[in-house]
Amino acid sequence: MIPACRLADLPRGEAHRLDTDPPVSVFHTDEGELFAIDDTCTHQDASLADGWLEGCEVECPLHASKFDLRTGAVDSPPAKLAVRTHEVVVEEGVIQVRLSAAAPNPPPCVAARLAGGPG
Numbered sequence: 001m002i003p004a005c006r007l008a009d010l011p012r013g014e015a016h017r018l019d020t021d022p023p024v025s026v027f028h029t030d031e032g033e034l035f036a037i038d039d040t041c042t043h044q045d046a047s048l049a050d051g052w053l054e055g056c057e058v059e060c061p062l063h064a065s066k067f068d069l070r071t072g073a074v075d076s077p078p079a080k081l082a083v084r085t086h087e088v089v090v091e092e093g094v095i096q097v098r099l100s101a102a103a104p105n106p107p108p109c110v111a112a113r114l115a116g117g118p119g
């Protein structure tokens, strides 16, 4: 489990980005639910924590594809691949994230950087 932040420090409607590799973000919805997904859009190198949270979806700040926080699924292009979802629990007031063992779907520019290419 990776500690994210105190639940009291993450208001509803806000996101908190973890300094993991690849980065993960925790979203606190207006309805009070918590979700964690990979922070980087699968289309290009955009942070979904900087996007717009609406219900159980976050809209990418660059080209407006929307990701379902419950499943990671994307609704429409330009992004085509889902983001990973991660388990979230709150223990003693602290949000904890258990990272998925699935392979991430980074955008091509980030995948090249992770692979040590010119990016």
Ligand code: FES
Residues within 6 Å of the ligand: 041, 042, 043, 044, 045, 046, 060, 061, 062, 063, 064, 065, 077, 078, 079
């Ligand atoms: S970078 Fe997210 S849709 Fe293009």
